[in-house]
Amino acid sequence: MTAPDHSPPSAAGRVAMLIVAAGKGLRAGGGVPKQYRQIGGTPLLRRTIEAALACDRVSAVAVLIGENDDAHYADCIAGLADPRLQPPARGGDTRQATVLHGLRALAHLAPDIVLIHDGARPFVSIEVIQASIDAIAAGHRAAVAAVPVSDTLKRADPESGAILGTVERNGLYAAQTPQAFRFHDILDAHERAASEGLASFTDDAAVAEWAGLTVVLTPGETGNVKITTAEDLRRFDRDSATREPRMDMETRVATAYDVHAFEAGNGVVLGGIAIPHDRALMGHSDADVVLHALTDAVLATICDGDIGHHFPPSDPQWRGAASDQFLDYAVDRLRQRGGRISHLDVTIVCERPKIGPHREAMRARIAEICGTPLHRVSVKATTSERLGFTGREEGIAALATVTVRLPEQNDDITAQGGHA
Incomplete structure (x- = not known):
């Protein structure tokens, strides 16, 4: 772990969680964005929202949805009565633009800390969320949930498929979400990136790194998976049928x-x-x-x-x-x-x-x-x-x-x- 920045520590204060769910999710098939497909009879996105609301340290939850997803979203949250859940905000043309829209929408709440989380990671635990909050409350300015890479990694020629070498995996981590930030730090970083026409960052930690913020790692979990394909949905839907009996x-x-x-x-x-x-x-x-x-x-x-x-x-x-x-x-x-x-x-x-x-x-x-x-x-x-x-x-x-x-x-x- 990297030592905290020497700027004054940030008390936990008000914590907002921004759930990014504005993508099309077409790789999962089914005719609707994957975040509205069901796992065990419950929409994937609803599971993600409920996971966020399960942490009582989260003061507000805001969801970013696609331009034409109002009906899907209304069905997804039907009966979910938690005053912390904010009205949905609109996404942009890219994930980076979507997050910037969401951060701007949160500004009126004046959060101290913001957690940015993928809508397609429905199995995030309270422990992972709390570890992210704790990192910022302890004085860090940016933190990413991550797990060490355990598989052997190979570098290969993308055309022929021939292996060019083995990558040393010591010190390599697979980034997950939530990614946690002091709110104004990440809002300023996104605004600067947008003003300079930079739109190719793959996650919010990369935006923070570009802006000069030190980003530290917090414990992720192997179960905090991102659901991407139709096979992912089928597998977790099948697993849901046996999950409850295993939980007694x-x-x-x-x-x-x-x-x-x-x-x-x-x-x-x-x-x-x-x-x-x-x-x-x-x-x-x-x-x-x-x-x-x-x-x-x-x-x-x-x-x-x-x-x-x-x-x-x-x-x-x-x-x-x-x-x-x-x-x-x-x-x-x-x-x-x-x-x-x-x-x-x-x-x-x-x-x-x-x-x-x-x-x-x-x-x-x-x-x-x-x-x-x-x-x-x-x-x-x-x-x-x-x-x-x-x-x-x-x-x-x-x-x-x-x-x-x-x-x-x-x-x-x-x-x-x-x-x-």
């Missing part, structure tokens, strides 16, 4: 039921959507019976009590509170245990208001709160044929079923209560 993942299903009575009012909140009605639902919070049932079901998958345990109605801070924060809290606790949502299903039982006109808005809002794709959320409604308290229009009931995938080793984690 299990499926858990939990159900929950909630009910709220009507009281005087002029509207109800169901599934995070305000619906005009001639009455309101009675409750300490906003009485969203749908989100309450889903919250209880999510907590049940990790054996973590119920909504009343975490948000007791005796606590005045929850009076009139929006219930989306309860569900968001439950999903966050699931993710802290390594779990992820496979499916959310809720049935609303009431005579009125009519649910049909609001069903899709509820699905979209639930998907947004939970950070899950829309196709994993089901909302349906029924009446009780005028029987019982719902039939007499005395209140509304909701039944929720939640299916998750969870690492088996988390069975032994003791759930801890507390407020959000």
Whole structure:
């Protein structure tokens, strides 16, 4: 490792991650850019974005997309509700121009550190990301994730294929991403290169080197591969079918039921959507019976009590509170245990208001709160044929079923209560 520059160290401060995903990716086939092709049912780019968001030291994530990729990108991030994810920015004619566009788009956030990462490297780990941040926070001005070259390297004639010699691999490294920089350093370097008409740099570290910055290496990982070809996609898609069993993942299903009575009012909140009605639902919070049932079901998958345990109605801070924060809290606790949502299903039982006109808005809002794709959320409604308290229009009931995938080793984690 090279010693740090002697200029004043940079505190970690605000860290932005720029994901470069504006290329055509035609070598992977399939009729769409490779970053939107699926691995194990999930778009490659979404996996990359989720990997970036998994590091809580990253303050903002910005994605650079192609000129005509708006619809692909919208489908890719559907239901991904993280306030750190910025609106996408447009790429340029080259990768170098694309990165410059992205850096300019980040300027209003005034980050201290920027990580530039390939959208086609979906398996980057938190450890690799954190090592990149640490290098800049320690005083370096530029850093590149890399792994030592382990294969024997040959130099050959490009026309005949005849070997001309063996390359000494000691001291050789294969560069990966993320590549980390002090934000203003790399922005200035890219601006200077563009102003001088230089457009042939193969990565951002090369731009930094040209600008006179010392670039150091940080630990990469062999698993932090860049997916390039159709065969790469097929291989990782095949691997995804066996990856979960090797991780000892299990499926858990939990159900929950909630009910709220009507009281005087002029509207109800169901599934995070305000619906005009001639009455309101009675409750300490906003009485969203749908989100309450889903919250209880999510907590049940990790054996973590119920909504009343975490948000007791005796606590005045929850009076009139929006219930989306309860569900968001439950999903966050699931993710802290390594779990992820496979499916959310809720049935609303009431005579009125009519649910049909609001069903899709509820699905979209639930998907947004939970950070899950829309196709994993089901909302349906029924009446009780005028029987019982719902039939007499005395209140509304909701039944929720939640299916998750969870690492088996988390069975032994003791759930801890507390407020959000």
